Amino acid sequence: MLAVTAHDHAPPGPVAVLANPTAGRGCHRGLLPEILSRLGRAGRPVELLRARTPLEAEAACHAAVAGGAGALVAVGGDGTVHRAMQAVAGTAVPFGPVPAGTGNDFAVETGFPADPRAAVDVIAEALAAGRSRPVDLARMSGPDGTDRWYGAVLAAGFDAIVNERANRMRWPRGPRRYDLAILVELARLRPRRYRLTLDGVPQEVDAVLVAVGNAASYGGGMRICPDADPTDGLLDVVVGGRFDRRTLMRVKPRIYRGTHVTHPLVRAYRARTVELAAEGITTYADGERAYDLPVTVTAVPAALRLLR
Incomplete structure (x- = not known):
């Protein structure tokens, strides 16, 4: 069972959101305004990151975390989550995956609802309460040393x-x-x-x-x-x-x-x-x-x- 830690003293900055409009062959594209609105109920500023390619998306997440984001939310499938994860792994910045892709394995396997609206409500509630839970990741080291x-x-x-x-x-x-x-x-x-x-x-x-x-x-x-x-x-x-x-x-x-x-x-x-x-x-x-x-x-x- 995942341990619960309340009031983790996460950074107080805005909630950065990475969204992939083509995830799940675009079937959740129209949900983004509603997702941003629901996140806003946590009482924190919400900033949508701009990116045209996967590499730009990953760079935007790194820049947001380096610039003081208090949380990072990824709206999309496993690929979008994977790109965003690189920026917050090993940091105190909490992360929320909103499953909106063809494959949503990480979000579902770590206990988030499969429905994106329900998942974003879980994330917003955790943001408002200052709550996060630890989960393991795998770190892979390639032949080039990265x-x-x-x-x-x-x-x-x-x-x-x-x-x-x-x-x-x-x-x-x-x-x-x-x-x-x-x-x-x-x-x-x-x-x-x-x-x-x-x-x-x-x-x-x-x-x-x-x-x-x-x-x-x-x-x-x-x-x-x-x-x-x-x-x-x-x-x-x-x-x-x-x-x-x-x-x-x-x-x-x-x-x-x-x-x-x-x-x-x-x-x-x-x-x-x-x-x-x-x-x-x-x-x-x-x-x-x-x-x-x-x-x-x-x-x-x-x-x-x-x-x-």
Whole structure:
């Protein structure tokens, strides 16, 4: 259970809001004025951040926090939350995710209502009460020596390979591009050799699916790491071994229920620090393109303060 801390002495500045109007294919675009109004009920000034690209969005969040924002709210899906999270991780500035995207795994897994109106009311109430709750984050260190944070899951197997393929494709547009990328990569499916080091203990595995979870789900409710708890100070690592195409497609639907971990080819581990290496894999964290392997992932307890 998440611990409650009242009157955390968070910075007294305005509430900065990052909103992605294209999140969830724009289905919540018209909600933004209402969300800003509901946030205003907390009695704090509300400032909407301006950004045209994901990089500008992340920079705007960093600038807002550096400029004295008293809280940061992200309106969008996991990608928007991921960008905003980089600015507040490890700071005293509390954070509120308003789930308004296609995938809202971090917000839902940390206890926010799936309905954006209900979520913003929870955030506004916490702001008014000066209340926040600590939650863990995962810190990943890339081969170039830089660090990034994520809240839900790092994908480093078949799903990451499909994402990378889809992002390189110019056609078709929309969800069909992802479906086509799945078909292409299924035809090329082969286990990869991974070097996996858990709290300093190395092993080599041949695998098709590899995920490192701070929380349980990714991809809009796929419970890839079903036992992951973002308050236990640990990472859950799920490895799906030498699946062939037919077996993988039979197991994939079970990920939504989290029952895939009972399959004999699946192994689950728990560790504070995970080192992961393989050739030719680009990872995706919270659905966002992250580092090429190798990476080191560390669980950081209470790295983020949530407005709940």
